[in-house]
Amino acid sequence: MTAYRPRRSVLYMPGANERALEKAKTLDADALILDLEDSVSPDAKADGRARVCAAAASGEYGRREVTIRVNGLDTEWHADDIRAAAEAGPDAIVVPKVNSAAEVHEIEKSLEAAGAPDRTAIWAMVETPIAMLRAHDIAAASDRLTVLVMGTNDLAKELQAEHVPGRAPLLGGLSLALLAARATSKVILDGVYNDVKDLEGFAAECTQGRQFGFDGKTLIHPGQLETCNRVFAPSEEEVARSEKIIEAFEAATAEGRGVVTVDGRMIENLHVDQARRVLSVAAAIRDRG
Ligand SMILES: CC(C)(COP(=O)(O)OP(=O)(O)OC[C@H]1O[C@@H](n2cnc3c(N)ncnc32)[C@H](O)[C@@H]1OP(=O)(O)O)[C@@H](O)C(=O)NCCC(=O)NCCSC(=O)C[C@H](O)C(=O)O
Numbered sequence: 001m002t003a004y005r006p007r008r009s010v011l012y013m014p015g016a017n018e019r020a021l022e023k024a025k026t027l028d029a030d031a032l033i034l035d036l037e038d039s040v041s042p043d044a045k046a047d048g049r050a051r052v053c054a055a056a057a058s059g060e061y062g063r064r065e066v067t068i069r070v071n072g073l074d075t076e077w078h079a080d081d082i083r084a085a086a087e088a089g090p091d092a093i094v095v096p097k098v099n100s101a102a103e104v105h106e107i108e109k110s111l112e113a114a115g116a117p118d119r120t121a122i123w124a125m126v127e128t129p130i131a132m133l134r135a136h137d138i139a140a141a142s143d144r145l146t147v148l149v150m151g152t153n154d155l156a157k158e159l160q161a162e163h164v165p166g167r168a169p170l171l172g173g174l175s176l177a178l179l180a181a182r183a184t185s186k187v188i189l190d191g192v193y194n195d196v197k198d199l200e201g202f203a204a205e206c207t208q209g210r211q212f213g214f215d216g217k218t219l220i221h222p223g224q225l226e227t228c229n230r231v232f233a234p235s236e237e238e239v240a241r242s243e244k245i246i247e248a249f250e251a252a253t254a255e256g257r258g259v260v261t262v263d264g265r266m267i268e269n270l271h272v273d274q275a276r277r278v279l280s281v282a283a284a285i286r287d288r289g
Pocket residue numbers: 011012013014019020021023024035038039096127150151152153154155191192196219220221222
């Protein structure tokens with residue numbers, strides 16, 4: 001099993017924005033997505049590519065996981081982006097609008113052909129109705145694909161849905177992608193929250209994502225980091241409750257019992273597994289420096 005790596009907060013930054021690329025070196029994000037797609041205008045693509053690849057190769061982002069989002073497979077920039085990104089050797093290459101297992105195989109082949117180091121993973125963005133329906137095939141298509149990333153703006157656009165509190169129009173898609181990620185043991189990141197000034201709405205969406213089971217959330221502004229890191233980490237209360245569950249269950253097992261109550265709730269083996277996971281996630285966050 002792959003060791004857990006915190007990916008609570010995954011911050012996008014426009015590849016054309018030198019200031020943001022610089023600032024990211026000091027921000028408390030678990031991972032960064034240096035973007036060449038939507039946030040970079042067509043006439044800035046080549047400059048953005050050079051800037052982002054130099055940043056990714058610089059080794060100046062410390063413990064933060066560094067990824068590059070290339071332009072989509074059907075664009076005139078994709079092949080050049082893949083070649084340059086493969087040479088820069090980031091932790092992952094994020095590919096937008098992945099719609100089938102065949103596209104994952106195509107990405108895999110082009111990374112190999114471009115000589116990308118083995119450590120460079122594929123993160124596939126799922127952000128269309130067809131990707132929701134094929135999410136399992138996409139997630140299962142390659143061992144190199146380690147993370148699914150929700151693209152909730154594109155999904156809402158394609159569905160002709162509105163962005164509303166609680167995200168009712170998107171819940172079917174979010175659930176399908178989550179089922180696919182869990183069925184294939186992949187990490188899955190929730191989509192972005194566009195209103196960078198609405199911290200209350202943002203916190204509610206982080207909580208919803210965490211309750212669904214997302215590993216973390218993609219972000220667009222440094223002001224979203226603190227809330228996101230807090231919501232996607234086990235709280236002190238969760239850690240204390242998990243320790244209590246493990247202790248109570250071990251005592252019960254020593255007495256030959258396979259079930260026990262803690263604070264009035266039934267605890268069985270599977271709850272102990274969940275409690276152990278909480279402790280290992282908390283430890284990984286604490287140890288990441
Ligand atoms: C949303 C923004 C355009 C807002 O920009 P701005 O108004 O300039 O922000 P501030 O003035 O509040 O910035 C304060 C300082 O923070 C730095 N900053 C801002 N954003 C970032 C960032 N993302 N990463 C790093 N640093 C950032 C500013 O440079 C200021 O620094 P300083 O001057 O030193 O104090 C802007 O936040 C932004 O561009 N965000 C990212 C947009 C983006 O990448 N979009 C594409 C990805 S989202 C997407 O595509 C979703 C998906 O595909 C889908 O379908 O859903």
